[in-house]
Amino acid sequence: MTSPTRPRVVILGAGPAGVGAAYRLMRDNRFDVTILERNEVVGGNAGSFALGGLNVDYGSHRLHPSCDPQVFKDIRTLLGDDLLERPRHGRIHLKGRWIHFPLKPADLMMRVSPTFAFGVGLDLLKKMRGFRLDTETRESFATVLEAGLGGTICRDFYFPYARKLWGVEPDALSGTQAKRRVQASSLSKMFRKILGICPGGQQGKRGVFYYPHGGFGQITEAYSKAAEAAGAKILFQTSVRSLQVDGNRVHTVVAERDGKEMRIQCDHVWSTIPLTALVRSLHPAAPLDVLESAGGLTFRSMVLVYIVLEQDRFTEFDAHYFPETSIPVSRLSEPKNYSLHGRSGMTVLCAEMPCSLEDPVWNMSSDELGQVVLDTLSRLSLSVKGPVKEVLVKKLSHAYPVYLQGYESRFKAMDEYLESMSNLLTFGRQGLFAHDNTHHALFMAYAAVDCLHPEGAFAWDRWKQYRAVFETHVVED
Ligand SMILES: Cc1cc2nc3c(=O)[nH]c(=O)nc-3n(C[C@H](O)[C@H](O)[C@H](O)COP(=O)(O)OP(=O)(O)OC[C@H]3O[C@@H](n4cnc5c(N)ncnc54)[C@H](O)[C@@H]3O)c2cc1C
Secondary structure: OOOOOOOEEEEEOOOHHHHHHHHHHOOOOOOEEEEEOOOOOOOHHHOEEEEOOEEEEOOOOOEOOOOOHHHHHHHHHHHHHHEEEEEOOEEEEEOOEEEEEOOOHHHHHHHOOHHHHHHHHHHHHHHHOOOOOOOOOOOOHHHHHHHHHOHHHHHHHHHHHHHHHHOOOHHHEOHHHHHHHOOOOOHHHHHHHHHOOOOOOOOOOOOEEEEEOOOOOHHHHHHHHHHHHOOOEEEOOEEEEEEEEEOOEEEEEEEEEOOEEEEEEOOEEEEOOOHHHHHHHEEOOOOHHHHHHHHOOEEEEEEEEEEEEOOOOOOOOOEEEOOOOOOOOOEEEOOHHHHOOOOOOOEEEEEEEEEOOOOHHHHOOHHHHHHHHHHHHHHOOOOOOOOEEEEEEEEEEEEEEEOEOOHHHHHHHHHHHHHOOOOEEEOHHHHOOOOOOHHHHHHHHHHHHHHEOOOOOEOHHHHHHHHHHHOOOOOOO
């Protein structure tokens, strides 16, 4: 039974952060929870859809063993035996050679080109002899990685990959991008990782990942089903249009569904939609400098090209990584190799093509994109054998946050303004402009619930402590 006195929490967005929060809020049935989601399904960028006889994801998605133990325990409980433990088995294409990913010592020794190995060795010697970068140099993605990894790995791997993933030169990116995005950001960390000396996360596992039998989206589906069963409401095809503010409180969320306006009264608004959209939705409008800051934050987009093949398997590998800029695809995954699921005689490939909304690739037809991917594969001696049954294209407008130099002050201006609202919280990958994994977004959702008192008061001091923890998250591929 719904009691009118229960605090009303309106959640914006039904990606992992949104449904994770709803699930945790409904545990004790003390809150009235409504999620507003513009799509027809839950999952956001971490969702799945059916194609070619199996459920495929929006680019390669896996649950990493570094997942917070409480989050992992819940996922395990929700999915049961459907949560598979799989060995990681990918490869990187570097200077015409294939290197196993995750990196393995024997494979590296056999496959890496002698000039590359010599360059890395020289960089290591320079580091051991105390060579330091000019301290006057402005910190950037380029300087942080060069100082940690030396010139060779940066020149041949990270810098071209950065140009491709984020669309700008490595020195135009903030040093934060290196710290938040690159796990092995120094040669010693990289060697420890290769040799297996690094701890493998909370679950103590290395070289494995977790994956739901029914596609990565099964995680968010399970969270949302459990939340709905406990009484949470999810309104699909409902786009948030504005947040009506009185003083320092949001009192109403205005949304649009089937062309009609809806007004939803709230005690708390928890937003997981892009921070920039949130700031622009405030009514009365945020101050001009805050709105200008929103205009200065950039998200990288992505075109996903799915090729359904009439052949049982394309390769044995889960994913192929292509750092070089001459190859338009950044990663190619074969979902069947993640879930061990699907029809015999059929498989699907998913090619990830990072881009901006202005790039020609964003507006290409599926036939053109399919041809680009097939031509790329044949150039790499990875030609498809079976006939192509179908090419399908999906587009992500907000795939990666881009940490351009100076983004920190723009983020801070928006963050501080939003903090001045007593009942508005922003979190999740889009909400905190965080280059995060799904388990990080879920951890943020759990943290938010931990800060909300059953009577409705929010522990902002505790939230500040959690925010400091979020800063330590480093994304995994
Ligand atoms: C190519 C790619 C590969 C990835 N691989 C991995 C991986 O291997 N492992 C991993 O853990 N993570 C991976 N991630 C990251 C993962 O997708 C995100 O961490 C996760 O989706 C973040 O969840 P979220 O809820 O914060 O945001 P989102 O998933 O982006 O959800 C936000 C939701 O808000 C909704 N929304 C937006 N605007 C509005 C509006 N105005 N009104 C109503 N609803 C709105 C959106 O439709 C969406 O459903 C990958 C991401 C990408 C792009």
